[in-house]
Amino acid sequence: MDENVHFLSSLVDDVQLLFFESRSNSKLENPFDIRFLERLAGGHDLSYTVHLPIDLHLGSHSRRIRHEAIEEIIDLMTKLAPLAPSCFDLHLLRELNVAESRWLDCLNDSLAELADRLGHERGKIAIENIDYPFQSVRSLVLNHGFSLCLDFGHGLRYGEDLEQMLNDIPQAAHIHYHGAAEGRDHLAVDSHQDEMSVGLAEKLSDYCFSGVVTLEVYSLDRLQESCLTLAKAWKEYERKEGNCSGR
Secondary structure (H helix, E strand, O other): OHHHHHHHOOOOOEEEEEOOOOOOOOOOOOOOOHHHHHHHHHHHOOEEEEEOOOOOOOOOOOHHHHHHHHHHHHHHHHHHHHHOOOOEEEEOOOOOOOOHHHHHHHHHHHHHHHHHHHHHHHHHEEEEOOOOOOHHHHHHHHHOOOEEEEEHHHHHHHOOOHHHHHHOHHHEEEEEEOEEEOOEEEEOOOHHHHHHHHHHHHHHHHOOOOOEEEEOOOOHHHHHHHHHHHHHHOOOOOOOHHHOOOO
């Protein structure tokens, strides 16, 4: 992780720290040096966002499994606190062996407990739309005081209501953007998405979005292509400073 962050530190303003596997399921070490990451941030005016492990089962029918997931989230947030991440992205996995009503009840219990444990810090948890209709959990997430992580690449791939997603920007702490085509995502953003890219830029401006937009593309070539595409698509983008005072 440290080497990747060092490589990106001169290329981007914010790095997303990825923790894809929880401790109990991790087969490989994922060491990180907090002091080194702090020095990088200070030397490059760099900020961090965090992607929490994607194998946390907050909707499990097992109380023990739900509790372990909550403890993992809090433990990782505590360890990374010196880096002052702006948000912690979280997947709410759909438990396929549990009826939807039971899954939603279990999620509700987990989110209530997590919100209570975190207090005012709960807003730093940003729930991400993934591979099922996000409307099924949206109100639950917001009612417990959590933020949204709007992944527009996932929205394209899985047929989300993109207009609703754009309108949800005021509730978002983090935006993910990447290309999606033929059932694949995390591709480079190219000119085929120009209309969507322009629409996203306009909404970010309209809502004075002050969070982070992450190009979640996982390779230097895709990052460079995406940046070139957005430089053209967003050339007319201007933040409305007069309407964004204090943001």
